[in-house]
Amino acid sequence: MTEGDSSVAKQINVVGAVIVRDETILCAQRGPGALEGMWEFPGGKIEPGETPEEALRRELVEELLIDVEVGKKVVTTVYEYDFGVVTLTTFYCRLDEGEPTLTEHVAVRWLAVEELPSLEWAPADVPAIDKIRSDFRAVHA
Numbered sequence: 001m002t003e004g005d006s007s008v009a010k011q012i013n014v015v016g017a018v019i020v021r022d023e024t025i026l027c028a029q030r031g032p033g034a035l036e037g038m039w040e041f042p043g044g045k046i047e048p049g050e051t052p053e054e055a056l057r058r059e060l061v062e063e064l065l066i067d068v069e070v071g072k073k074v075v076t077t078v079y080e081y082d083f084g085v086v087t088l089t090t091f092y093c094r095l096d097e098g099e100p101t102l103t104e105h106v107a108v109r110w111l112a113v114e115e116l117p118s119l120e121w122a123p124a125d126v127p128a129i130d131k132i133r134s135d136f137r138a139v140h141a
Contacts, residue, residue, distance in 0.1 A: 010084030015056040016041030016125065017093040018074050018132060024110040025132065026095075027119060028064070031106045034083055039119040041090055041128060042105065052089050063105065066098035075131045079124035088124040 018041050019026040028042040044059035046052055053070040060066050074090040100108045111119070113136045116129045 009080060012084045012086045013046045014044060014086055014088050014124075015046060015052045015059065016043040016088055016090040016128065017056055017060055017068060017070075018090050018128065019068060019093045019095055021095055021110065024112055025116060026100060027109045027111055027116070028100075028105040029107040029109075030122070031104055034081070035122045037106075037120070038122040040122045040125050042100075042108075043090075053091065056091060056093070060093075063103055064098075064108070065101040065103065067096045068093040069096050074128050074135075077124050077127040081123075086124045088128075090125075090128040 017026070026042065027039050029039050030036055042060060042063055043056050044063065046055040047058075050058070056070055057068060060068055071092040071094065074092055076087065076089040078085060078087050080086075102108065109119075113133055116132065121129065
């Protein structure tokens with residue numbers, strides 16, 4: 001590596017909420033910017049001094065005006081985008097208060113687990129879909 005070489009990818013630690021309600025999962029479509037139009041589990045960056053669970057609750061209040069109970073971890077995935085390396089940890093969540101209100105996303109949908117693959121997901125979110133489908137099959141077998 002030469003002096004001034006900035007080839008070291010930016011590390012971005014984020015959290016996502018797999019919000020379950022009546023056998024459906026909340027999916028959010030990204031607005032303008034990176035990954036525009038792709039679907040994701042809502043959430044965002046972990047700020048210094050926050051636990052992943054604290055970051056997730058804060059982000060959901062900011063992005064969707066909802067309060068959730070954060071449950072068990074779904075999966076942690078690492079994906080290298082052109083803007084940096086994203087480490088995404090997803091958690092199962094239960095909606096405690098509010099209805100999702102669009103402030104940053106352009107759309108939200110409640111989909112049955114088997115419908116999740118029908119959307120164009122951000123690549124870092126895809127492994128979580130596989131785990132959710134596996135978890136739901138195990139519960140409903």
